[in-house]
Amino acid sequence: MSGPPFVFLLLFFVAPSVIMVLASFRYPGEFGGLAPLFADTQTLHGLTVETYEFFFSDIIYGYVFLKSIFVALATTLICLLLAYPLALLIARSPKKSRDLMVLLVVLPFASNFLVRVYAWMIILGPQAAFSQAVNGVLALFGMEPVHLLFSPFAVLVGMVYVHLPFMVLPLYTNLEKHDPALLDAAQDLGANVWHRFWRVTFPLSLPGIFSGSALVFIPVLGMFAIPDILGGTGDMLIGNLIKEQFLGTRDWPFGSTLSIMLTVTVLLIVWLTTRLAGRGRHYA
Amino acid sequence: MKDICHREHRVHRECSRAAGSSGFLCDLCALCGLWFVLSFVPAQATDTLHLYNWNNYISDATVARFEVECNCRVVQDYYSDNEEMLAKLAAGASGYDLIVPTGNAMESLIRQRALRPLDKSLLPKLGSIEPAYMNTVFDPGNRYSVPYAYTLTLIGYNDAKMRELQLPVDSWAVIFEPHYLEKLKGRVTVLDSQRELLAAALKYLGYSANDTNEEHWKQARDLIIRAKPYWAAFNASSYIKELTVGNIWLVLGYSNDIFQADLDAQKAQRGFRILASIPKEGAVLALDSMVLHKSGPRPDLAHRFIDFMLDGRNSSELTNLIGSGNPNRAARQYIQPEIAQSPAVFPDKAQQVRLEMLRDLDRHQRRVLSRIWTEIKLK
Numbered sequence: 001m002s003g004p005p006f007v008f009l010l011l012f013f014v015a016p017s018v019i020m021v022l023a024s025f026r027y028p029g030e031f032g033g034l035a036p037l038f039a040d041t042q043t044l045h046g047l048t049v050e051t052y053e054f055f056f057s058d059i060i061y062g063y064v065f066l067k068s069i070f071v072a073l074a075t076t077l078i079c080l081l082l083a084y085p086l087a088l089l090i091a092r093s094p095k096k097s098r099d100l101m102v103l104l105v106v107l108p109f110a111s112n113f114l115v116r117v118y119a120w121m122i123i124l125g126p127q128a129a130f131s132q133a134v135n136g137v138l139a140l141f142g143m144e145p146v147h148l149l150f151s152p153f154a155v156l157v158g159m160v161y162v163h164l165p166f167m168v169l170p171l172y173t174n175l176e177k178h179d180p181a182l183l184d185a186a187q188d189l190g191a192n193v194w195h196r197f198w199r200v201t202f203p204l205s206l207p208g209i210f211s212g213s214a215l216v217f218i219p220v221l222g223m224f225a226i227p228d229i230l231g232g233t234g235d236m237l238i239g240n241l242i243k244e245q246f247l248g249t250r251d252w253p254f255g256s257t258l259s260i261m262l263t264v265t266v267l268l269i270v271w272l273t274t275r276l277a278g279r280g281r282h283y284a
Numbered sequence: 285m286k287d288i289c290h291r292e293h294r295v296h297r298e299c300s301r302a303a304g305s306s307g308f309l310c311d312l313c314a315l316c317g318l319w320f321v322l323s324f325v326p327a328q329a330t331d332t333l334h335l336y337n338w339n340n341y342i343s344d345a346t347v348a349r350f351e352v353e354c355n356c357r358v359v360q361d362y363y364s365d366n367e368e369m370l371a372k373l374a375a376g377a378s379g380y381d382l383i384v385p386t387g388n389a390m391e392s393l394i395r396q397r398a399l400r401p402l403d404k405s406l407l408p409k410l411g412s413i414e415p416a417y418m419n420t421v422f423d424p425g426n427r428y429s430v431p432y433a434y435t436l437t438l439i440g441y442n443d444a445k446m447r448e449l450q451l452p453v454d455s456w457a458v459i460f461e462p463h464y465l466e467k468l469k470g471r472v473t474v475l476d477s478q479r480e481l482l483a484a485a486l487k488y489l490g491y492s493a494n495d496t497n498e499e500h501w502k503q504a505r506d507l508i509i510r511a512k513p514y515w516a517a518f519n520a521s522s523y524i525k526e527l528t529v530g531n532i533w534l535v536l537g538y539s540n541d542i543f544q545a546d547l548d549a550q551k552a553q554r555g556f557r558i559l560a561s562i563p564k565e566g567a568v569l570a571l572d573s574m575v576l577h578k579s580g581p582r583p584d585l586a587h588r589f590i591d592f593m594l595d596g597r598n599s600s601e602l603t604n605l606i607g608s609g610n611p612n613r614a615a616r617q618y619i620q621p622e623i624a625q626s627p628a629v630f631p632d633k634a635q636q637v638r639l640e641m642l643r644d645l646d647r648h649q650r651r652v653l654s655r656i657w658t659e660i661k662l663k
Contacts, residue, residue: 028650031396031644032367046648060658064658089594127530147470147516150519228476232515233513233518233661236658244654245654249651249653249654250647250650251647251651268347
């Protein structure tokens with residue numbers, strides 16, 4: 001690794017991480033921020049591991065992590081299930097309409113992401129046609145009406161909606177490159193539709209699946225705006241917890257500790273998936 | 285779109301508290317405001333007052349009148365919560381003559397020695413401020429601050445629905461007690477603020493809003509966890525809209541947000557009113573005061589502005605605009621009668637006694653509270 005990518009990593013990954021690591025070993029300042037490293041007047045200064053003790057002494061933070069990972073996994077899986085057929089459809093369309101379809105996938109980015117999330121507030125609100133239709137169907141089966149907004153369901157909808165294009169695009173880029181001759185060959189050798197997909201297309205698309213999954217999983221793991229806006233009383237994820245440490249609680253060291261734990265978790269997961277992906281490719 | 289808010293930029297004293305408008309919209313408004321100010325001011329006016337204020341926290345008419353009176357320009361910058369303002373100042377922002385922080389943020393500024401003491405000989409109308417709002421714990425003797433306006437954290441409710449369900453609105457019980465909440469499941473929101481919610485629970489349990497006894501905090505936590513299944517959300521911004529359209533019937537919210545919801549509901553002819561009530565157990569009052577920042581180049585203009593805002597008519601315009609509480613006795617006669625009758629604007633003596641201002645927590649307490657809050661959110 002050398003040249004610009006190295007500088008990029010150094011500037012935008014290593015340097016901020018080092019700052020965060022250092023901050024995590026400091027005491028919180030009285031009015032927020034960090035307590036000074038050297039001081040005569042204040043009792044608390046210098047370095048400490050108290051934030052790490054605080055983190056590991058309490059199972060609740062591990063639980064927040066697990067919950068966030070679960071939400072991120074669910075989002076990734078749903079995105080994959082929704083995006084795969086779409087990406088396949090685009091990739092197999094005539095070249096002319098492909099560009100238009102890709103443009104349509106990207107089009108939502110033209111409006112601010114928060115505005116789009118707020119739009120879901122209206123769609124899921126109790127007086128919206130969607131909610132009333134859902135509750136109408138539930139009533140047919142004699143079930144209680146449900147509140148769609150301010151629920152884990154709403155959070156999941158928001159997460160999937162916002163991150164879907166990040167799954168579609170890498171999948172499409174991958175699927176588009178497949179040689180149609182491979183499928184013809186498989187057909188000539190007697191493979192039916194299902195076999196052609198499962199034995200040819202799917203294994204070849206694994207790199208696309210992995211990069212798409214990473215692009216969805218990682219941002220979802222740190223997301224705080226969507227649970228804030230669409231979530232109910234129990235939808236706190238790790239992103240919300242970190243945000244709160246820096247703003248409301250004004251506890252930068254603990255916020256840094258949580259961020260480092262999140263970074264470590266992400267790196268671990270990326271390492272695991274690349275290993276799995278390597279094995280997958282080998283198998284294919 | 286009023287309720288669209290950059291929630292990530294907001295904590296403790298939410299942006300909606302001052303206006304209920306959004307981060308990016310606020311920026312837009314700030315730009316428009318700047319443009320407005322720049323384009324309407326006579327070219328020869330060179331004196332400039334730099335005011336760092338909550339967004340939507342002064343009437344345009346008031347600003348225009350001051351500019352004529354002092355033959356100067358007022359340049360405003362805006363913030364949507366105290367943390368944002370403190371962070372910006374801590375990062376070295378300077379040149380602000382006047383800031384309007386809430387009590388605990390002001391205390392922190394005083395202790396950081398960031399403020400300039402007032403010259404009271406330049407403030408002849410200081411006596412018109414209600415004594416109850418002078419001499420607070422944050423600034424004993426008002427060496428640095430003059431009260432500007434205040435917000436209460438109280439119960440806001442859909443009048444028609446609460447009557448129909450025959451629920452009491454004079455006690456925090458309706459927010460916390462399951463036997464009332466059963467009728468309101470999914471129709472209640474509470475502020476997404478650790479301090480405000482804890483304060484309400486502590487008040488209901490009969491403690492001070494500033495109680496820092498961890499045992500009492502745990503009791504408050506249990507009370508909140510017991511009530512939580514009936515609440516729709518912890519919400520700091522969109523509850524204004526939800527109240528207006530009738531999705532939410534009961535909130536623990538800020539007085540000027542509730543005022544805004546009522547205005548909107550009337551404008552849309554919803555057929556119900558959104559009213560506010562101070563619970564009999566007491567509530568939190570957030571007093572915002574005008575203070576002089578040391579970095580401001582024009583303390584003379586700043587004093588003139590404070591004196592100008594002490595005038596009843598000028599002070600009343602903000603209350604008429606956003607329904608904020610008004611500490612200025614001289615303002616009363618200029619305030620629209622209906623607003624003046626609201627207990628959230630002029631609480632009477634008996635109600636004043638039950639109001640408390642939140643003090644800052646120390647770093648250890650903040651960490652403990654955050655831990656409790658995480659537990660509340662996950663249960």
